[in-house]
Structure formats: structure tokens, C-alpha cells
Amino acid sequence: MTFLPVDGDLQVRTPPELVADRPAHDVFLRRLNGLYPLHPHESRAVAGLIHNVTAFGPHQNILMDQRPSTEAVVLLDGLACHYRALDTARRQMTGFIVPGDFCDSGFLSSSPVRQCVMSLGDTIVGYIDLGQLATIADKLPNIIVAAMRAASIEQASSRELVINLGARDAVQRLAHFLCEIHYRLRGVGLVSAGGKFELPMTQSEFGEALGLSTVHVNRTIQQLRRKKLITMAQGLVTILDQPGLAAVAQFDGRYLRPN
Amino acid sequence: MTFLPVDGDLQVRTPPELVADRPAHDVFLRRLNGLYPLHPHESRAVAGLIHNVTAFGPHQNILMDQRPSTEAVVLLDGLACHYRALDTARRQMTGFIVPGDFCDSGFLSSSPVRQCVMSLGDTIVGYIDLGQLATIADKLPNIIVAAMRAASIEQASSRELVINLGARDAVQRLAHFLCEIHYRLRGVGLVSAGGKFELPMTQSEFGEALGLSTVHVNRTIQQLRRKKLITMAQGLVTILDQPGLAAVAQFDGRYLRPN
DNA sequence: GCCTGTAGATAACCTATGTTGACGACGTTG
DNA sequence: CAACGTCGTCAACATAGGTTATCTACAGGC
Secondary structure, three states, X not given: OOOOOOOOEOOOOOOOEEOOOOOOOHHHHHXXXXXXXXXXXXXXXXXXXXXXXXXXXXXXXXXXXXOOOOEEEEEEEOOEEEEEEEEXXXXXXXXXXXXXXXOOHHHHHOOOOOOEEEEOOOEEEEEEEHHHHHHHHOOOHHHHHHHHHHHHHHHHHHHHHHHHHXXXXXXXXXXXXXXXXXXXXXXXXXXXXXXXXXXXXXXXXXXXXXXXXXHHHHHHHHHHXXXXXXXXXXXXXXXXXXXXXXXXXXXXXXXXXXX | OOOOOOOOEOOOOOOOEEOXXXXXXXXXHHHHHHHOOOOHHHHHHHHHXXXXXXXXXXXXXXXXXXXXXXXXXXXXEOOEEEEEEEEXXXXXXXXXXXXXXXXXXXXXXXXXOOOEEEEOOOEEEEXXXXXXXXXXXXXXXXXXXXXXXXXXXXXXXXXXXHHHHHHOOHHHHHHHHHHHHHHHHHHOOOOEOOOEEEOOOOHHHHHHHHOOOHHHHHHHHHHHHHOOOEEXXXXXXXXXXXXXXXXXXXXXXXXXXXX
């Protein structure tokens, strides 16, 4: 019997570290501005709302199922995912969160959180009190528009994942996944020259993302390696041939853009 | 070479019929009220905005990819789906629309429509001008909240579909799909006693929804029939044993509820 | 230094699902 | 009525991907 690695809810076992405030909210502000241009004072206002900046280790639950949203949660660094546990040994990831993204868009309609959000590697998140957000939202409506556009992209990304799982084979799936993450990380400046970026996931976690067994993920990675499309080791991915990979994946990043 | 049945955009070939105004907006109003309770005058205001009520035959595009949203589109009767065409012979459906639903939630953030929406059987849709909606939205904010909750459910439904395609086998997938449609149609009073409802889809279209081949859809339907869980013929489905079907599918309808 | 657990790699085998092709029932069109 | 296309059904076969099991390479704890 094998159990899924989730290091318990933060509250219980591994209290996440409170980080010295004021690190890079910048990712978040740049992201919001990319979604919908904000006035400088709007940017400053949002930045001022971010509090309790917190670090999580790998495999910790940042948000739990069924909880009402009392805060908007923003990923500031690292990588996280939405997932559903199916039983003790199976899990399906349903979405991915890169720095600058909201962890869950349910707060826009005070919907409860509908799925757990888990850190993949080391992550840093910030919290925005919804009451405070509401008080400034009237005067600074662009902030909400930007957040709603983020939600719209999240929706588009989910649909794309449906296509990936429903209509593509293993090689295409993996290629598409890597293209999406690469595209999104590049958008927030987290890809270094040569197409290299951090992707703190095990092959077994790729399986949970792509609906494949661990063994088959391995086989599939080999194929992409043999075709000289990528290298991948110790959580570091390099895209050797982006156009080639995109061609394999039939990847078209437009669904990730706000307009 | 086989081509996918889409009877061309309405504008081009088969002009959809303009229906005598004032039919059942009721589904839509009941739906909105279920999402977030509206004041009676809010309900009346929304109802007044619905214009150009239009009938579509099967396999017509109600909304097209890439178009900016200039109107919110509401399904008033029938069944529709989001889909992406992959090539001339393949298509993946990515979401389903039942009466009372918005066809696309992009209008909330003036995002463009990100995927085509196609009628499955005969459908009736209504249009809401976004300019008019904006003018009343300030005074009647609950309408927007209800719409945002609908969007949140749409998102949850997409994630559930990801789980379905990524982690479940053919029998579970089909069972889950039927459970979801049944649940949603029941919510708008379109299931008759005995669990019978209209589902105007061919087996090949089930395949496009579930990521299965037509032949395997057929095999899978046989299995559910043999287990006395459903009957299905000529676009009419009867759920013989809802708890049994839900058990097979591991279906839990909470993700379809607003809170 | 040794033990242990986790991750990646690989092989042998198994099975769910895809593919091709055939057939009958039915509705539509001429 | 004949011709045709679509849909559902079924059988035979092909294959992508799942399962189980080993093995190696590390990293951490003692």
C-alpha cells in the first residue's frame, strides 16, 4: 500500500514559515498589469493589501477543499497545482499555478474553494483580505477586471487540459504540458536563456498531471529526449527546440493570453 | 475521409429562426436565483434585457472562437457544448451547457470567446446586450454575482471533466457524464419521473465528449445497460438506478452547487 | 561507514481501448 | 420503390499504455 505524499495541512504538521514582508510582490503586480493595465495608484493599493507572506515546503496544502474563501491567495514564488485525491493511492491534478497567479479564483464570487491547492516545490504565497479588497474595489475597479481576466484564462487553461487528456497521446500530452509551463513561466521572467527553468516535479507527479502511469511518463520523457526536444533532470527542464516541441504538442499559447 | 458534422455558421448557411419573443426566460431566471437570490425587480430587469430569442438546429455554431463578446448568450432550451476542432476528423468537447446557463462566461471580463459553442439538438438561445447590462449592473449588482457564481461552477465542472478524462476508465467516464447531465437537467426541471431525459447526442458525439472511440462508446453503453443502470435510445436516456450509477461514477454533485 | 527511502531507468507481461470492416435498421430524397 | 446516408451493433485484430518487478544512484540519518 502506497500513500500519496502530502505533508499534512500546514496547520497540523509543518507550520509554514512567515517570510520577512515586502519581497517580490512584483511578479503579481506585473501579472495583473499584463492582464489589464492598472493605474500606478491601483498597483500600489493592491501591493499594500498583500500581507502574511508565507513560505511553504513541497507537498503542503495551500488551500483546502470546501473552505469558504476569506482571503484571496496569490502565488509569489514556486509552483503549485490544483488536485483532487481519488483514494489513498490516486490523485489527479487539474490545474497549475505559476508565480503571479491567484491560487483560486473562487473569491471573486465568494464561492468556496472547490479543490485543494498544493505546493509542488518550495513556494511563497501572499494573502489579500477580501474585506479590504472590497473596500477599494469600488474606487479601483480595474483590479477586479484584471482578476476576472485571470479567471477567464484559468478557465481556458482547464479546457485546454481537457483537450490534452481527451484527445492527445502521451508524447503530445507531455510536450503540451511542458510548452504551457514554459510559456507561463517565461511570461513572468522565470525562464533563463537557453529555455531552462525549474520544474520541481517527480515523474510520478507528471503522471498525476497527465493521467499516465509513472512508468509510461518515463518512457515518454525518453522519447522527447531522443528527439532532442528537451533535457530534464533534478527538477530542471531545458527546452532545446521550442518550435519542435510546440509542433509535437500542437501548442498555441493564445489561450493563455488575456485577449 | 470523413468530415465532422457542423452545419456551417448560422450566418452563412442555415439562418436560425427568430422565435416569437417572451417564451420561457423562466429557466434562466430560476437558474440565476438559484445561484444567488435576486430581488424581484432584478429578475424583471434581466428578463427585460433578453432579446433576439433565436432557435438553432442541431450542429450549428452558437458562438465562434476568437470573437469578442459583444453580448452575453443564454441557453433557453436544448443542449449545447464547447468544443475544439483538432483537424477535419477529430473534435474534443470541453464543456456542456444546459438551459439556464450562459453559453460562455467570458463576457464578465470582456474576454473574447475562447472556444466554439455548438448546439447538439434543437436549441433556443437569448442574447443580452452587454452595454445595457453594464448600465443596470451598478444598481443591481446581484445579477453579476449570480453570473460570477455560474462561472465558478463552470470552472469546477471543467476540472471535474479533467478528472474524468485523466483518471477514470470508459465505464466510469460515461457514468459520470450521465450523472452530471442528469443532475443539471433535473436542476432546471427537465427530467421526468423515472429519471428520463432528452440527450440528443449520437454515440460518436459521446466519443468526442469522453475521449473515446465510437466503437468503445458502444461497448461501454452495453455494459451500463447490462448492469441495469440505464436505458438509452433515440436521444432518450433513462437512469434506472441513480445511486448505482453514481457509485460506479464516484459522482458527487456538490461541485455543481453554488456554495 | 552502513542502513533506509525515494527517484529514475528498464524489461516482461497484460489489458483497455483503438481500428477496420461488415451488417441491419431506419429516414430521407429522388 | 430504389438509392443513399447515418446510426447502432458486432467481430477480429492491433497497440498504447498499465502493472509488476528489478536494479542503480543518491541523499539523509545514525
